[in-house]
Amino acid sequence: MSSVDQFESIFKSATKVRFNYQEIHIQTVLLVNDCDESGRNHLLKFATRFLRVLESHKNVDWILLNGSDFANIEDLLKGIERHRPDLIVTYRHLHSESWQWPYSLGEHLDVMTQVTDTPVLVLPHPKKEGGIPERLEKTDRVLVITDHLTGDHRIASFGVVFTHKNGTLFLSHLEDEEVFERYMEVISKIPDIDSDLAREKIRERLIKEPKDYIHSFQDYIKAQNKPIHSEALVDLGKHLTEYKTWIEEHEIDLVILNTKEKNQMAMDGTAYSLVVELRDTPLLLL
Amino acid sequence: MQESTTHHAAHSVSMGTTLLFATVLVGLIACLALEEKLHAKKSIIVGLFSVITLLMGDVFHILPIGALVNVFDEKITLPVYIPAVDWGVIAIILGSSIFVDVVSRSGLFTWVAIRLTKESKGDPLKLLYYYGVMTVVFSAVLNNVTAMIIVGSLTGVSLSKLERGNLLLGFLFIEGLLTNIGGLLTLISSVPNIIVGNAAGITFIQFFLRASPFVLVATVATLILGAKLFKIKSLTGDEEKSKARAMVESFDENDGIETEAFFKFSGIILVLFILTIATTSVLPYIKDLGMGYVALSFAAITLVRYKSRVDEFYRAIDWDLLGFFVGLFVVINVMEHAQVLNLIGKGMVPIIAMGEKLGTVSVMFGAALFSSVTDNIPLSAILAKILSNIGTSSDSALWWSVIFGSNLGGNLTPIGSASTLVAVTIMHKQNLKVSFAKFVKLALPYAAMQIVLAAGYILFFT
Numbered sequence: 001m002s003s004v005d006q007f008e009s010i011f012k013s014a015t016k017v018r019f020n021y022q023e024i025h026i027q028t029v030l031l032v033n034d035c036d037e038s039g040r041n042h043l044l045k046f047a048t049r050f051l052r053v054l055e056s057h058k059n060v061d062w063i064l065l066n067g068s069d070f071a072n073i074e075d076l077l078k079g080i081e082r083h084r085p086d087l088i089v090t091y092r093h094l095h096s097e098s099w100q101w102p103y104s105l106g107e108h109l110d111v112m113t114q115v116t117d118t119p120v121l122v123l124p125h126p127k128k129e130g131g132i133p134e135r136l137e138k139t140d141r142v143l144v145i146t147d148h149l150t151g152d153h154r155i156a157s158f159g160v161v162f163t164h165k166n167g168t169l170f171l172s173h174l175e176d177e178e179v180f181e182r183y184m185e186v187i188s189k190i191p192d193i194d195s196d197l198a199r200e201k202i203r204e205r206l207i208k209e210p211k212d213y214i215h216s217f218q219d220y221i222k223a224q225n226k227p228i229h230s231e232a233l234v235d236l237g238k239h240l241t242e243y244k245t246w247i248e249e250h251e252i253d254l255v256i257l258n259t260k261e262k263n264q265m266a267m268d269g270t271a272y273s274l275v276v277e278l279r280d281t282p283l284l285l286l
Numbered sequence: 287m288q289e290s291t292t293h294h295a296a297h298s299v300s301m302g303t304t305l306l307f308a309t310v311l312v313g314l315i316a317c318l319a320l321e322e323k324l325h326a327k328k329s330i331i332v333g334l335f336s337v338i339t340l341l342m343g344d345v346f347h348i349l350p351i352g353a354l355v356n357v358f359d360e361k362i363t364l365p366v367y368i369p370a371v372d373w374g375v376i377a378i379i380l381g382s383s384i385f386v387d388v389v390s391r392s393g394l395f396t397w398v399a400i401r402l403t404k405e406s407k408g409d410p411l412k413l414l415y416y417y418g419v420m421t422v423v424f425s426a427v428l429n430n431v432t433a434m435i436i437v438g439s440l441t442g443v444s445l446s447k448l449e450r451g452n453l454l455l456g457f458l459f460i461e462g463l464l465t466n467i468g469g470l471l472t473l474i475s476s477v478p479n480i481i482v483g484n485a486a487g488i489t490f491i492q493f494f495l496r497a498s499p500f501v502l503v504a505t506v507a508t509l510i511l512g513a514k515l516f517k518i519k520s521l522t523g524d525e526e527k528s529k530a531r532a533m534v535e536s537f538d539e540n541d542g543i544e545t546e547a548f549f550k551f552s553g554i555i556l557v558l559f560i561l562t563i564a565t566t567s568v569l570p571y572i573k574d575l576g577m578g579y580v581a582l583s584f585a586a587i588t589l590v591r592y593k594s595r596v597d598e599f600y601r602a603i604d605w606d607l608l609g610f611f612v613g614l615f616v617v618i619n620v621m622e623h624a625q626v627l628n629l630i631g632k633g634m635v636p637i638i639a640m641g642e643k644l645g646t647v648s649v650m651f652g653a654a655l656f657s658s659v660t661d662n663i664p665l666s667a668i669l670a671k672i673l674s675n676i677g678t679s680s681d682s683a684l685w686w687s688v689i690f691g692s693n694l695g696g697n698l699t700p701i702g703s704a705s706t707l708v709a710v711t712i713m714h715k716q717n718l719k720v721s722f723a724k725f726v727k728l729a730l731p732y733a734a735m736q737i738v739l740a741a742g743y744i745l746f747f748t
């Protein structure tokens with residue numbers, strides 16, 4: 001090692017982003033539904049049981065926003081604004097029969113996730129054949145999904161809040177393999193860069209940073225005696241395929257993901273695909 | 287350079303021939319001073335001059351071409367430019383640079399650097415003192431350029447992390463100046479030390495004992511003056527202190543460590559290297575083989591760690607620097623045969639004759655001034671040769687005037703030494719505009735203070 005750039009790289013690599021817990025208060029939960037009374041009671045019972053992790057520190061106020069309270073999106077948004085909840089719990093295709101065709105979210109959910117800053121927990125549709133899967137008892141196994149975990153303290157903090165006592169929080173980071181391969185292909189055509197070395201080092205670096213961040217997260221939960229376990233899932237792969245595999249392999253009860261994209265009004269592309277397809281797993285959309 | 291070549295140095299050469307060769311030497315020095323303008327590396331400049339001077343030397347019949355006789359009275363035929371080179375110096379530089387390169391892969395130096403950063407708790411004044419001391423120690427143990435590269439690159443990263451970019455110029459500037467102070471600490475800390483020390487017969491321990499008090503005083507004075515002139519102060523508020531502490535805590539000193547075993551091995555072998563170099567002059571058998579042998583041996587031992595990838599280290603060797611030395615030794619050897627060094631020596635006699643004190647100080651000021659505008663290596667090589675030829679005793683203060691002058695002169699201008707040039711390069715990389723004139727203006731108080739301190743030290747303590 002003999003150049004300024006080489007040593008700068010070493011020192012930059014040694015500067016790590018450490019997990020910094022962000023306080024998250026969930027006092028009021030708004031259950032938005034279009035069920036009849038019986039279905040509503042059943043849904044409320046399930047939701048309060050499933051989210052009992054929120055009751056571990058304080059009592060949570062559950063408020064119902066029923067189908068009769070909103071005929072259109074404007075009414076729905078007014079209802080949310082009126083109650084100012086800390087969390088919205090709902091499901092896809094409100095006031096619609098489209099839930100039978102798993103190709104979209106339904107206009108209410110679509111707008112709700114983008115207009116409000118409140119996190120939205122999306123449950124499987126209550127009218128779905130077989131109802132809400134019975135295995136979903138509590139948030140025992142939670143998966144945080146992102147393609148840029150390092151420094152995203154908020155999503156990891158939500159993971160802490162929503163993981164049930166003695167449960168496992170899987171912090172994941174998946175680099176898009178197709179994008180990686182595209183860059184490697186370009187690099188392979190540049191004679192100044194050793195292609196094999198570039199592949200090895202870039203791959204190593206892409207994986208190392210989120211792993212280091214997860215280590216700092218694990219140090220935090222250990223130091224704070226948080227009653228949860230944490231595991232790292234860091235890899236390169238195809239987003240949807242890999243996420244589905246992880247959810248199945250680790251029997252995930254709740255998936256947490258970011259849906260907002262700074263420079264666009266629509267939901268983030270990968271998040272949208274996941275929210276459309278992962279219909280049997282509760283999703284917390286941030 | 288070998289003794290056999292110097293026997294021929296006293297043969298008869300006409301004044302015209304001597305003056306012709308002297309003109310070539312002036313041309314070489316001018317080209318080295320204008321290295322940046324010429325867009326040419328040192329090795330190619332000196333290499334071309336060595337080609338020309340060798341040819342001229344043969345044309346004028348001043349070169350000792352023919353067989354050499356070794357201690358066993360065996361005749362050896364070597365090209366005339368081979369014994370012209372001081373291979374002991376080349377071996378020290380080659381061996382120690384490979385050794386340092388391998389050891390730095392262990393993460394040892396970056397570990398020390400980051401530990402010190404964390405110890406400072408992000409306080410700018412403490413950070414300046416710690417980095418300053420680290421610069422001096424690294425310059426002494428490694429070399430000026432590597433020290434500046436390590437500390438300078440860490441400074442850029444850590445001050446950016448601490449959101450103290452406004453202090454970057456001051457830090458880099460002071461560190462650049464301190465590399466040349468640290469370069470005075472040991473016999474192997476800088477090339478002029480090696481060349482002059484070897485010529486004078488000064489041992490590692492003698493050198494360290496003589497130079498270390500000055501290095502200590504000059505380091506403290508430079509840091510105090512630097513903190514004052516660049517307004518680098520301690521943090522006062524509790525909130526400010528706690529924020530800074532949290533920022534430096536995010537550094538992970540273990541990140542660059544490949545394996546713990548190699549890390550520990552590197553620490554141990556570095557200490558052994560310093561001890562062996564320090565005691566080379568008294569160790570049985572080793573003293574006959576010299577410091578170059580020690581440096582190359584340690585390089586070979588550490589390279590075993592990367593035995594299948596040694597070519598990476600061979601590629602990283604500064605061939606420009608080595609080529610420069612080889613060419614320079616050849617040119618100086620030819621100049622010696624052309625009686626040019628004798629002529630310069632005669633010119634120096636009146637200066638030296640000004641008295642033990644005034645003469646010594648004048649040589650130091652002259653060396654410092656010359657070193658500030660061109661490379662200090664040819665200067666120290668020429669002066670060492672001249673002092674040696676006029677029979678200067680090894681305890682004479684004149685040797686120290688050359689050592690101090692040639693090292694400290696580099697602090698006057700950005701081109702005065704390789705390490706200040708690295709400091710300026712890092713400044714430019716960090717978008718800090720420092721012109722030649724601005725550097726001289728900033729450097730003048732420090733360089734003047736250091737040279738005056740050195741003059742006093744030489745007069746009263748050497």
